[in-house]
Every structure is written in C-alpha cells, then in structure tokens.
Amino acid sequence: MSAFSASVLRHDWSLPEVKALFELPFNDLLFQAQTVHRQHFDANRVQVSTLLSIKTGACPEDCKYCPQSGHYNTGLDKEKLMEVEKVLKAAAEAKAIGSTRFCMGAAWKHPSAKDMPYVLKMVEGVKAMGLETCMTLGKLDQEQTRALAAAGLDYYNHNLDTSPEFYGNIITTRTYADRLETLSYVRDAGMKICSGGILGMGESLDDRAGLLIQLANLPEHPESVPINMLVKVKGTPLADEQDVDPFDFIRMLAVARIMMPKSHVRLSAGREQMNEQMQALAFFAGANSIFYGEKLLTTGNPQADKDMLLFKRLGIQPEAREEHDDEVHQAAIEQALVEQRDSALFYDATA
Ligand code: SF4
Numbered sequence: 500m501s502a503f504s505a506s507v508l509r510h511d512w513s514l515p516e517v518k519a520l521f522e523l524p525f526n527d528l529l530f531q532a533q534t535v536h537r538q539h540f541d542a543n544r545v546q547v548s549t550l551l552s553i554k555t556g557a558c559p560e561d562c563k564y565c566p567q568s569g570h571y572n573t574g575l576d577k578e579k580l581m582e583v584e585k586v587l588k589a590a591a592e593a594k595a596i597g598s599t600r601f602c603m604g605a606a607w608k609h610p611s612a613k614d615m616p617y618v619l620k621m622v623e624g625v626k627a628m629g630l631e632t633c634m635t636l637g638k639l640d641q642e643q644t645r646a647l648a649a650a651g652l653d654y655y656n657h658n659l660d661t662s663p664e665f666y667g668n669i670i671t672t673r674t675y676a677d678r679l680e681t682l683s684y685v686r687d688a689g690m691k692i693c694s695g696g697i698l699g700m701g702e703s704l705d706d707r708a709g710l711l712i713q714l715a716n717l718p719e720h721p722e723s724v725p726i727n728m729l730v731k732v733k734g735t736p737l738a739d740e741q742d743v744d745p746f747d748f749i750r751m752l753a754v755a756r757i758m759m760p761k762s763h764v765r766l767s768a769g770r771e772q773m774n775e776q777m778q779a780l781a782f783f784a785g786a787n788s789i790f791y792g793e794k795l796l797t798t799g800n801p802q803a804d805k806d807m808l809l810f811k812r813l814g815i816q817p818e819a820r821e822e823h824d825d826e827v828h829q830a831a832i833e834q835a836l837v838e839q840r841d842s843a844l845f846y847d848a849t850a
Pocket residue numbers: 558559560561562565566567568569605606607608637
C-alpha cells in the first residue's frame with residue numbers, strides 16, 4: 500500500500516493489512532507514516548495538554564495496570580474530588596506555561612449525581628479561561644454526556660486499552676461493549692473523542708493491531724489517540740511485565756498515524772522512561788501531542804522545561820489551539836513559552 504492511498508480516511512481496516520503495516524521494514528514504515536503526517540499536519544508542531552487528577556485513587560474498577568484501582572495496594576494517597584477553585588487555579592497555571600488543553604481525570608467507575616454539579620462547574624470555569632477542556636470520568640450515560648457538552652466540554656477521554664480479545668485479561672469489572680457505548684454517547688452529544696490504549700501488558704501483535712482496528716473502524720476516528728507505554732507500578736498485577744521493545748512502540752505510533760491520518764496521536768504515559776532520541780523518533784513517526792507539566796495523573800512526567808528544551812533542539816513549536824478565536828491569547832502563550840525556554844534559569848535547571 501502506498502502512503503498516498505493510506506492517507507484516505509478509512510473505516511474498514513482488516514487484521515491482515517494492519518499486520519502487514521507492522522511487519523514493514525522499520526524505515527519503510529516510518530517513511531510512510533511521515534509522508535501521511537505531512538499531508539495533514541505541520542510536521543514541526545506538537546499539541547500540548549496538561550493533565551490534572553481531580554479525584555485520585557480508590558477506583559472500584561480492576562484495571563490491572565492502574566495504581567488508582569482500589570483492588571491493589573500501591574500505597575497511593577487517596578483524595579476526594581478536588582475543590583472547583585483549586586482546579587481552576589491549576590488550569591490558570593497550565594495556561595500560563597503554554598498548555599492549550601486542560602484535561603481533568605477522576606478515578607471513578609462513573610460520575611455520581613452528587614458529583615456532577617461540581618464537575619460541570621469545573622468545565623465551565625476552565626472553558627471560560629480560553630482553554631480547551633477534556634475530562635475522563637469513567638462510564639457515562641446519555642444524560643451526563645449531554646450535560647457535559649452543554650457545559651462546554653470539548654473532549655472526553657475513554658480508552659479502549661487493548662483489543663476486544665485481550666481485554667478480559669486486563670479488566671473484568673467493565674466490558675468492552677460498555678466502553679464502546681460511552682464513546683457513542685460522547686459522539687452523539689457532539690463532543691470530540693480521545694481514545695487509545697496501552698502497550699506492554701503482555702498483549703500480542705494481533706492485539707495491538709486489533710486495538711487500532713477498533714479505533715479506526717469507529718464511524719468517525721477519535722480526534723485524539725493516546726498511545727501509552729505501561730508504567731509498571733509496584734503493587735499492580737502488571738508490575739513485572741516485560742519491557743516493550745522501543746522500536747515496537749514506535750511502530751505502533753506509525754501504524755496509528757497511517758490508519759488515522761487526521762487524528763492527533765499522543766505520546767502519552769511512559770514518556771518519562773523514553774530518552775530524547777526515542778521521543779524524537781516518536782515525533783517522526785507521527786506523534787504530535789504530549790502531556791506537558793509535572794505530573795501525568797499519578798505517574799511522573801518529564802519536567803516541562805525539559806520538554807521545551809527538546810522542542811527547541813528539534814525545531815518543534817507548540818501547536819496553536821484548534822479554535823482560533825483568541826489569537827491574542829495564543830500569541831501571549833507562545834511568547835511565554837519562548838521566554839521560559841530562553842531564560843537562564845531554564846538552562847541552569849537542565850544542565
Ligand atoms: S484506569 Fe481508570 S477506571 Fe481503571 S482502575 Fe484506573 S482509574 Fe479506575
């Protein structure tokens with residue numbers, strides 16, 4: 500298949516053709532992915548989001564990779580739902596350091612009726628600051644998706660995690676069909692979808708291909724596709740899984756880029772374990788979104804200043820917001836980034 504034919508939006512991917520992409524020589528696959536990437540994006544721009552955990556730990560789900568599951572003892576401090584004012588303060592800080600999207604995550608099976616009013620206030624407040632809004636709150640019903648959309652929620656994150664076949668090895672408290680149903684409600688309510696998965700849970704190549712097939716064969720591709728590398732946390736059942744071959748991780752990003760050419764492919768959890776060369780290769784394979792800031796929910800994230808230094812060395816600029824109704828704000832963000840990037844303190848901190 501040529502890069503050009505691959506760049507057409509398709510929703511009928513089959514396992515043999517996706518496996519054939521994975522099995523291409525590495526250079527051929529990366530060339531194809533980069534060619535597709537340049538047809539739809541500025542190859543030197545990366546979108547930056549900040550992620551805040553608004554409710555941490557004691558989750559009733561049993562996702563085997565997750566330190567927030569109440570089923571495992573990982574020593575994580577549990578927190579109640581954060582106060583709205585604290586969330587808005589964190590969003591203002593994220594905006595000041597250049598993030599264009601603010602993602603709020605709660606470790607819930609689903610939001611309760613008593614929590615919804617606070618969650619909606621958070622969305623309204625963050626939106627009013629001129630940031631794009633994203634939330635991940637677990638399973639939603641139709642009424643909740645409509646309320647979130649009305650409050651101004653732009654994106655809803657709900658990962659499929661892996662293939663339908665492997666899913667039962669990782670989560671038993673919620674079905675794959677539940678996840679697909681939530682995604683369809685989110686779409687029906689007019690919000691954008693952020694959905695991806697995790698590598699390194701003991702899945703096969705068929706499972707990696709199967710996850711991408713599920714995402715690409717949705718009626719519309721998710722606008723954002725986070726590809727995570729398992730962060731092995733002591734106390735979780737996957738703490739001793741084998742490392743993913745870094746080249747296989749890059750292959751996953753490249754195949755995701757080819758299959759969903761207009762989606763933002765996000766280099767997500769596990770980035771802290773990746774050296775700069777691997778991150779550069781990930782951007783070349785078509786990853787064009789990162790989480791930026793100190794923490795990624797409960798696991799570490801490279802320091803924001805390190806990210807900016809890497810961007811500078813690679814000639815990458817942070818991507819402008821998708822809604823261009825506030826160019827003054829965008830210019831201010833870019834200026835703040837340049838100042839931070841060039842400050843003496845910044846260089847001292849990374850020396
Ligand atoms: S991944 Fe989400 S749903 Fe699963 S245990 Fe962790 S917080 Fe709960």
